[in-house]
Amino acid sequence: MPEEMPDRATFDAVYRRSLEDPDAFWAEEARKLDWSRPSDQVLDWSPPFAKWFVGGELNACHLCVDRHLATPRKNKVAIYWEGETGETRVLSYATLHREVSRAASVLLNLGVGKGDVVALYMPMIPELPVLMLACARIGAIHTVVFSAFSASALADRVRETEARVVVTADAGVRRGKQVPLKPKADEAVAHAPSVEHVIVVRRGTADVAMQDGRDAWFADLLESADDSVPAVPVEATHPLFILYTSGTTGKPKGIVHATGGYMVYAHSTFQWAFDLDENSVYWCTADIGWVTGHTALVYGPLSHGATVVMYEGAPDYPDLGRWWEIIEKYGVTAFYTSPTAIRMFMQHGDEWPAKRDLTSLQILGTVGEPINPEAWHWYNRHIGGERCPIVDTWWQTETGSFMISGAPGIAPMPQKPGVAGHPLPGVDAAVVDENGKPVPDGEKGVLVIRKPWPGMLQTIHKDPDRYQMAYWSRFPGLFSADDYAVRDEDGYIRVLGRADEVLKVAGHRIGSLEIENGAVAHEAVAEAAAVGVPDAVKGEAIVVFAVLMDGYEPSDELGEEISGSISLSVGVFARPKSVHLVRALPKTRSGKIMRRVLRAVAGDEPIGDVSTLENEASVEEVKRAYEALKQEF
Numbered sequence: 001m002p003e004e005m006p007d008r009a010t011f012d013a014v015y016r017r018s019l020e021d022p023d024a025f026w027a028e029e030a031r032k033l034d035w036s037r038p039s040d041q042v043l044d045w046s047p048p049f050a051k052w053f054v055g056g057e058l059n060a061c062h063l064c065v066d067r068h069l070a071t072p073r074k075n076k077v078a079i080y081w082e083g084e085t086g087e088t089r090v091l092s093y094a095t096l097h098r099e100v101s102r103a104a105s106v107l108l109n110l111g112v113g114k115g116d117v118v119a120l121y122m123p124m125i126p127e128l129p130v131l132m133l134a135c136a137r138i139g140a141i142h143t144v145v146f147s148a149f150s151a152s153a154l155a156d157r158v159r160e161t162e163a164r165v166v167v168t169a170d171a172g173v174r175r176g177k178q179v180p181l182k183p184k185a186d187e188a189v190a191h192a193p194s195v196e197h198v199i200v201v202r203r204g205t206a207d208v209a210m211q212d213g214r215d216a217w218f219a220d221l222l223e224s225a226d227d228s229v230p231a232v233p234v235e236a237t238h239p240l241f242i243l244y245t246s247g248t249t250g251k252p253k254g255i256v257h258a259t260g261g262y263m264v265y266a267h268s269t270f271q272w273a274f275d276l277d278e279n280s281v282y283w284c285t286a287d288i289g290w291v292t293g294h295t296a297l298v299y300g301p302l303s304h305g306a307t308v309v310m311y312e313g314a315p316d317y318p319d320l321g322r323w324w325e326i327i328e329k330y331g332v333t334a335f336y337t338s339p340t341a342i343r344m345f346m347q348h349g350d351e352w353p354a355k356r357d358l359t360s361l362q363i364l365g366t367v368g369e370p371i372n373p374e375a376w377h378w379y380n381r382h383i384g385g386e387r388c389p390i391v392d393t394w395w396q397t398e399t400g401s402f403m404i405s406g407a408p409g410i411a412p413m414p415q416k417p418g419v420a421g422h423p424l425p426g427v428d429a430a431v432v433d434e435n436g437k438p439v440p441d442g443e444k445g446v447l448v449i450r451k452p453w454p455g456m457l458q459t460i461h462k463d464p465d466r467y468q469m470a471y472w473s474r475f476p477g478l479f480s481a482d483d484y485a486v487r488d489e490d491g492y493i494r495v496l497g498r499a500d501e502v503l504k505v506a507g508h509r510i511g512s513l514e515i516e517n518g519a520v521a522h523e524a525v526a527e528a529a530a531v532g533v534p535d536a537v538k539g540e541a542i543v544v545f546a547v548l549m550d551g552y553e554p555s556d557e558l559g560e561e562i563s564g565s566i567s568l569s570v571g572v573f574a575r576p577k578s579v580h581l582v583r584a585l586p587k588t589r590s591g592k593i594m595r596r597v598l599r600a601v602a603g604d605e606p607i608g609d610v611s612t613l614e615n616e617a618s619v620e621e622v623k624r625a626y627e628a629l630k631q632e633f
């Protein structure tokens with residue numbers, strides 16, 4: 001970086017200090033929260049198990065709610081909730097406090113205590129964050145299960161976590177229809193003997209079967225609830241929640257996060273990446289069923305006393321203007337979404353955002369997958385008005401919050417589209433080879449973290465051996481994120497995708513992302529996924545599946561052109577064996593392309609665990625497209 005960049009120097013000074021004396025650095029960050037008992041020790045590290053802020057006591061609900069009551073934030077908006085059909089609910093910090101206390105009282109009255117697990121299988125309604133905070137208030141552990149999951153996915157998670165209570169709703173609302181939830185909860189609970197009570201929140205209007213003695217309406221239970229339940233301090237190491245990963249690469253893992261480390265990390269990273277404070281109106285479009293929704297809709301922004309926007313519906317319902325209308329309506333200052341969503345909007349043109357005044361926006365963010373430069377530029381121009389920094393936040397369910405990202409809250413730094421950025425303070429990230437040795441800058445390798453950080457997972461629920469195996473065995477002493485990356489001469493890290501998404505073609509190691517970026521560089525392509533299939537000559541041959549922009553028709557010529565675009569941007573050795581034009585790609589419900597499904601289709605292998613698949617039809621679609629072309633080989 002040229003020397004005339006004082007911002008870089010500011011950032012570097014913070015970063016250097018954070019790695020040279022992590023204990024002092026994190027102790028200082030921790031002091032930004034309220035502790036009812038300060039910790040005796042910042043970190044107790046017996047690899048690979050970390051205990052952060054040992055001896056300290058705090059309460060996550062107090063941090064997100066109660067502590068604002070003694071300030072002018074008391075009567076400012078904590079949550080703007082917008083229903084799909086335009087209903088709204090507004091909770092100030094004072095009313096949030098009342099609702100959370102009453103919900104905590106409901107749980108206590110059902111016998112829920114510290115350490116008990118409560119499963120929340122709920123649509124995107126305010127009761128969901130209210131119940132998460134209510135659990136935290138009494139030291140119960142929440143496990144949120146995305147409401148579009150099947151009964152069996154819910155049953156697995158409830159059984160594994162031995163939840164005593166399941167909270168659900170009669171129904172959710174999606175694309176103008178009520179989607180029943182309670183029947184799925186019933187089916188799951190029938191296979192989960194740990195469950196003693198089912199609480200049902202009324203969201204829809206349909207009749208619901210209630211089982212005597214087990215089920216109760218939330219509204220009825222609230223009648224005898226008390227609104228002065230105190231937030232009980234818990235040990236910093238007490239689990240705050242268990243959350244399952246997206247299942248992009250295999251069976252989802254039950255990630256356990258501890259209260260102290262997670263809260264310190266969520267709080268600090270939200271200030272660094274989003275420059276968040278009490279004046280921010282923050283909108284994260286993720287469902288709370290994912291870690292993004294936990295940290296970016298609840299614990300991060302509320303711990304800062306920011307205003308959070310929460311939206312229930314689909315992005316394109318009733319039309320593609322819905323999100324931009326919400327930004328205008330609430331004067332959103334920071335907006336956080338996924339590359340998948342951006343590509344979807346890009347596919348349908350820029351007239352929708354153009355209809356709205358988006359000038360309240362100050363910072364944009366993306367998460368979930370690498371963002372291709374085309375989508376980055378579209379986001380920058382059509383949403384950010386070329387005025388807003390874009391933070392491309394790389395993190396995982398396991399990491400609690402952002403690890404690699406821009407940090408406008410520390411110092412504005414040059415942005416590189418498609419490159420996540422520099423590791424954040426305290427994050428000792430490196431890119432290593434198969435032996436765990438750092439590779440030279442500019443070379444690809446596996447992304448690892450060399451030092452513990454407060455937001456790190458505590459373990460995999462009830463399976464410390466799997467925790468050790470999954471994250472710490474590939475490179476002893478290093479946390480392996482299993483993503484593939486390259487670091488540049490400025491110390492910025494470009495994430496290339498999962499480590500298992502590397503193709504080895506004629507002696508070259510290519511990330512699927514590089515090939516996909518080559519495909520998306522063609523004006524007709526909205527989205528693409530590349531996978532390798534065994535090939536006698538090349539080792540692996542490349543097969544590409546592509547979704548077209550509106551207004552383009554599939555044709556052999558177009559397939560050829562897309563191949564050409566890949567050769568041009570990656571190299572002729574990366575010319576695909578075949579390009580399949582499809583209407584949809586198989587994605588997880590969190591919006592990530594499931595390349596392993598494509599690989600299985602293309603390699604004629606079993607498809608494996610697809611419990612988190614978004615769209616069943618997409619699998620048939622890619623099978624058909626593949627079969628059709630296979631005839632021609």
Ligand code: ATP
Pocket residue numbers: 245246247248249250251252253290291366367368369370371392393394395396397398420481482483495496497498590592
């Ligand atoms: P599973 O671990 O069960 O396979 P998953 O990894 O998709 O599922 P998450 O924890 O939700 O579950 O996702 C984390 C992953 O998402 C990261 O490891 C990375 O591959 C990808 N990711 C997240 N943010 C970014 C980003 N900004 N750039 C590139 N990749 C990202």
Ligand code: MG
Pocket residue numbers: 245249396
């Ligand atoms: Mg993962």
